Amino acid sequence: MASCLPLLSPRKNKLKPVVFQCNQLILRYAKRGSLVDARKVFDGMAERDVMSWNVMIAGYARGGYGKETFDLLRRMQQECVMFNEITFTGILNAFASWQALTLIKLSHACIVDSGMECNGDVGSVLVDVYCKCGSVEGARWVFDKLLRRTVVTWNSMIRGYIGHGYVNESLQLFHQMKREHVKPDKITFSSILNACKTSEALALGKSIHSHIIETGFQSDVLVGNALVNMYSKCGCMEDARSMFDEMRKRDVVSWTVLIVGYARLGNSKQAFILFQQMQHEGVEPNKITFISVLNACVSPDDLGVGRLVHAHIVGSEFESDVVVATAFASMYCRCGNIDDANKIFDKTPKRDVVSWNVMISGYAAHGHVEEAFRIFQHMLREGMKPDRITFLNVLNAFTSPETLVRGKLVHACIVDGRMSIDVSVGTALVSMYVRCRHVEDARRLFDRMPQRNIISWNVMISGYASHGYGEEAFRLFHQLQKEGVKPDKITFISIFTACSCQEAIGLGKLAHAFAASNGFESDVCLGNALIGMYGRCGTIKDAWRVFLMMPERNAVSWTVMIAGYCQHGHSREALQLFQHMQKEGVKPDKVTFISILEACTDHSDLAQGRLIHSGIVASGTELDVVVGTAIVSMYSRCESLEDAHRIFQKMPERSVVSWNAMISGYSQHGQSKDALQLFYQMQQEGVNPDKVTFISILDA
Numbered sequence: 001m002a003s004c005l006p007l008l009s010p011r012k013n014k015l016k017p018v019v020f021q022c023n024q025l026i027l028r029y030a031k032r033g034s035l036v037d038a039r040k041v042f043d044g045m046a047e048r049d050v051m052s053w054n055v056m057i058a059g060y061a062r063g064g065y066g067k068e069t070f071d072l073l074r075r076m077q078q079e080c081v082m083f084n085e086i087t088f089t090g091i092l093n094a095f096a097s098w099q100a101l102t103l104i105k106l107s108h109a110c111i112v113d114s115g116m117e118c119n120g121d122v123g124s125v126l127v128d129v130y131c132k133c134g135s136v137e138g139a140r141w142v143f144d145k146l147l148r149r150t151v152v153t154w155n156s157m158i159r160g161y162i163g164h165g166y167v168n169e170s171l172q173l174f175h176q177m178k179r180e181h182v183k184p185d186k187i188t189f190s191s192i193l194n195a196c197k198t199s200e201a202l203a204l205g206k207s208i209h210s211h212i213i214e215t216g217f218q219s220d221v222l223v224g225n226a227l228v229n230m231y232s233k234c235g236c237m238e239d240a241r242s243m244f245d246e247m248r249k250r251d252v253v254s255w256t257v258l259i260v261g262y263a264r265l266g267n268s269k270q271a272f273i274l275f276q277q278m279q280h281e282g283v284e285p286n287k288i289t290f291i292s293v294l295n296a297c298v299s300p301d302d303l304g305v306g307r308l309v310h311a312h313i314v315g316s317e318f319e320s321d322v323v324v325a326t327a328f329a330s331m332y333c334r335c336g337n338i339d340d341a342n343k344i345f346d347k348t349p350k351r352d353v354v355s356w357n358v359m360i361s362g363y364a365a366h367g368h369v370e371e372a373f374r375i376f377q378h379m380l381r382e383g384m385k386p387d388r389i390t391f392l393n394v395l396n397a398f399t400s401p402e403t404l405v406r407g408k409l410v411h412a413c414i415v416d417g418r419m420s421i422d423v424s425v426g427t428a429l430v431s432m433y434v435r436c437r438h439v440e441d442a443r444r445l446f447d448r449m450p451q452r453n454i455i456s457w458n459v460m461i462s463g464y465a466s467h468g469y470g471e472e473a474f475r476l477f478h479q480l481q482k483e484g485v486k487p488d489k490i491t492f493i494s495i496f497t498a499c500s501c502q503e504a505i506g507l508g509k510l511a512h513a514f515a516a517s518n519g520f521e522s523d524v525c526l527g528n529a530l531i532g533m534y535g536r537c538g539t540i541k542d543a544w545r546v547f548l549m550m551p552e553r554n555a556v557s558w559t560v561m562i563a564g565y566c567q568h569g570h571s572r573e574a575l576q577l578f579q580h581m582q583k584e585g586v587k588p589d590k591v592t593f594i595s596i597l598e599a600c601t602d603h604s605d606l607a608q609g610r611l612i613h614s615g616i617v618a619s620g621t622e623l624d625v626v627v628g629t630a631i632v633s634m635y636s637r638c639e640s641l642e643d644a645h646r647i648f649q650k651m652p653e654r655s656v657v658s659w660n661a662m663i664s665g666y667s668q669h670g671q672s673k674d675a676l677q678l679f680y681q682m683q684q685e686g687v688n689p690d691k692v693t694f695i696s697i698l699d700a
Contacts, residue, residue, distance in 0.1 A: 018047075019047055019052065050082065051086075053087070060072065064100070070106060189217055189226065190226035193208060193230040225257050244258050263293065287318055287321060291324065294309060322352055333366075345358075357390050360372050422451070429445055446460045457476070457480045531546050559591050562578055590619075598634075609634050659678065659682045
């Protein structure tokens with residue numbers, strides 16, 4: 001802020017001693033914010049120069065006093081004191097710090113009246129402050145009117161475009177700059193490289209790199225950092241590392257930028273190696289460095305690295321920093337150690353809303369509904385105002401009817417707090433009611449939403465589909481089209497899910513045709529949903545036709561087709577397709593194995609069942625409770641009860657479905673004694689029987 005006030009030098013400005021001393025006093029008061037005292041000194045001066053006015057005006061502008069600023073400007077004009085560049089640059093920079101676009105426009109009008117609009121220095125500042133306040137159009141208007149543009153002016157306009165997402169415009173301006181023979185400087189290059197941040201922009205980034213080499217700026221640390229950052233963002237970590245290694249001089253930003261690149265890829269080990277190496281080379285990490293290394297830790301496998309970074313920070317100045325502490329809490333949450341996250345949260349001396357949001361999100365993600373709600377209540381008791389992210393996080397914790405009461409309390413909190421329910425919060429509320437199986441409440445809320453996006457529609461359509469309300473899902477789909485909302489692939493997947501019986505096949509085919517006309521026919525996820533829909537509706541030939549026409553297939557595609565065949569008794573086709581899948585080199589997952597085991601229905605399929613079992617063992621999924629249960633069930637159907645019992649005994653964990661599979665196997669093959677014995681064992685182990693258990697026992 002202090003830079004908004006001009007620096008005074010008696011020798012340079014050749015001021016009279018009394019005027020100079022008064023100007024210094026005004027400056028001192030203005031810097032402290034004592035504008036009343038500054039004004040007393042100003043008004044008491046028998047003689048003033050332009051610097052006296054500039055210091056007082058800049059003081060008012062810096063404090064956000066627009067009226068006083070312009071009153072003094074008018075008085076300056078009335079007293080025939082000539083404006084200079086400092087008069088306006090101080091005002092403009094001060095108003096920009098307040099994001100006061102209206103005051104900047106008023107200042108611009110004064111500049112026009114004073115005839116200084118075409119002054120290169122004032123024009124450059126105008127371009128800069130318009131960009132800082134979000135008015136890129138205003139900045140470009142000023143830029144185009146300037147008769148003389150320096151490299152600083154071009155840099156301000158290029159930076160403004162990039163800062164507000166106008167990448168193409170920034171690149172066009174960079175090329176125009178070169179055509180007009182304005183020599184780029186290190187700021188130009190570091191700015192324009194920020195426009196290259198996707199793999200598609202890599203070629204352009206390399207072209208700029210070549211230009212940098214030609215102009216001799218590659219050895220500059222600022223430009224080098226920008227190059228490392230560009231290659232990293234474009235996904236070329238090898239080039240980023242090569243550029244980093246070539247840099248003769250590196251600062252903390254150089255190391256941090258490369259660490260951020262590895263963090264973006266989730267490479268926590270390489271990020272940590274760099275973190276250690278930078279300290280060995282005498283470069284102290286800053287707050288951003290610590291946060292960047294922590295951001296690389298995204299799973300339980302990275303917990304060790306996270307703990308090592310934590311050890312580095314204990315006892316340092318950053319330990320009590322709320323941003324760093326929040327980053328550590330977030331890391332522990334992502335790595336599955338919610339207890340350590342909570343310890344850090346409890347020790348953080350000054351928590352902000354982000355800290356609370358991280359803990360609520362962590363508990364919600366790990367299914368600790370009560371803890372998430374407790375933190376939310378604690379936050380309210382401490383007087384911390386929840387924001388949009390808070391509500392999104394806490395609402396995500398409520399996923400079943402048992403949690404509905406908590407969800408309604410949060411809903412009431414949103415209403416009582418008179419928080420404007422934006423589209424994301426409204427959608428989260430609809431989703432919460434859907435997950436808690438209160439579809440009617442979800443629909444009422446959906447209908448009251450003042451604004452809806454495609455996600456809102458998808459949540460409601462999917463809610464109807466997943467709870468068996470197929471007709472309502474289709475009606476809402478038609479309403480979506482009437483309101484001119486364009487469906488996306490999630491919409492179509494939800495609609496295909498709603499078609500779950502033979503009677504719905506007509507509507508499903510209409511939706512299929514509509515999806516194809518909207519260009520979604522080649523999407524693999526949509527294709528999988530279509531196969532599933534036709535499979536559930538019993539039109540296996542249509543499912544097979546979709547499968548064959550898919551330009552790309554994944555493991556899910558094969559699995560859904562196999563499941564469709566099994567569901568409708570086409571065991572031979574299912575087994576043949578499974579063999580074809582393996583020949584194509586597509587790796588089955590546990591859902592594939594569960595599906596194909598259903599194709600082994602009698603003793604003649606035992607050999608095939610054993611082969612599938614061997615594949616399951618090789619894949620390492622045999623000990624999964626669902627897969628294990630499917631194997632037990634397969635051996636039971638194939639009349640190999642010894643194998644079924646052996647697998648059942650090996651299972652490290654057994655659900656009620658596992659017990660039912662074994663009991664049913666004994667019952668179906670006349671071994672009632674074994675079935676009853678297993679039933680008693682089941683009860684002794686504390687597993688509660690369900691209705692399937694009792695039906696199997698009665699069959700015995």
